[in-house]
Amino acid sequence: MNQRIRPPLPPEWPFPPARDVAGRTFGDLTALRYRGADVWLWKCRCGGHIIAALDTVEGGETRDCGCREQRRVWRSRPDSRALRGGEVFGQLTTERYAGDGLWICRCECGRETTVSAGRLRLGQARSCGRCHDTSGD
Numbered sequence: 485m486n487q488r489i490r491p492p493l494p495p496e497w498p499f500p501p502a503r504d505v506a507g508r509t510f511g512d513l514t515a516l517r518y519r520g521a522d523v524w525l526w527k528c529r530c531g532g533h534i535i536a537a538l539d540t541v542e543g544g545e546t547r548d549c550g551c552r553e554q555r556r557v558w559r560s561r562p563d564s565r566a567l568r569g570g571e572v573f574g575q576l577t578t579e580r581y582a583g584d585g586l587w588i589c590r591c592e593c594g595r596e597t598t599v600s601a602g603r604l605r606l607g608q609a610r611s612c613g614r615c616h617d618t619s620g621d
């Protein structure tokens with residue numbers, strides 16, 4: 485799926501980090517941006533973001549944005565759909581369960597899009613990703 489959602493990022497921290505790990509990867513997390521006080525904004529392999537202190541990531545306490553735990557919980561309850569129809573996440577409203585943790589959602593722009601419950605829950609999917617794109621179709 486080609487998601488093109490760009491959540492607003494917090495402003496830059498004006499002071500340089502003690503240790504610059506920008507672009508380095510620990511587990512599923514890649515350091516994106518320094519946030520101050522040894523805290524970084526990280527991008528998870530799943531596409532999510534998390535803000536965490538460098539030492540918790542380096543020490544292995546924080547390995548992902550939380551998606552692994554979410555997946556583990558959902559796998560342990562395979563019959564759980566995690567969400568109900570009609571729940572609203574940003575511009576998306578869940579319409580029907582597509583199986584395998586995926587929900588078919590209706591975006592406010594009218595498009596249908598299939599999104600995993602995890603991305604919805606974690607706030608990573610808030611629109612179909614195409615409704616703000618006026619350059620394409």
Ligand SMILES: [Zn+2]
Nearest residue numbers: 528530549551
């Ligand atoms: Zn993740």
Ligand SMILES: [Zn+2]
Nearest residue numbers: 591593612615
């Ligand atoms: Zn849309």
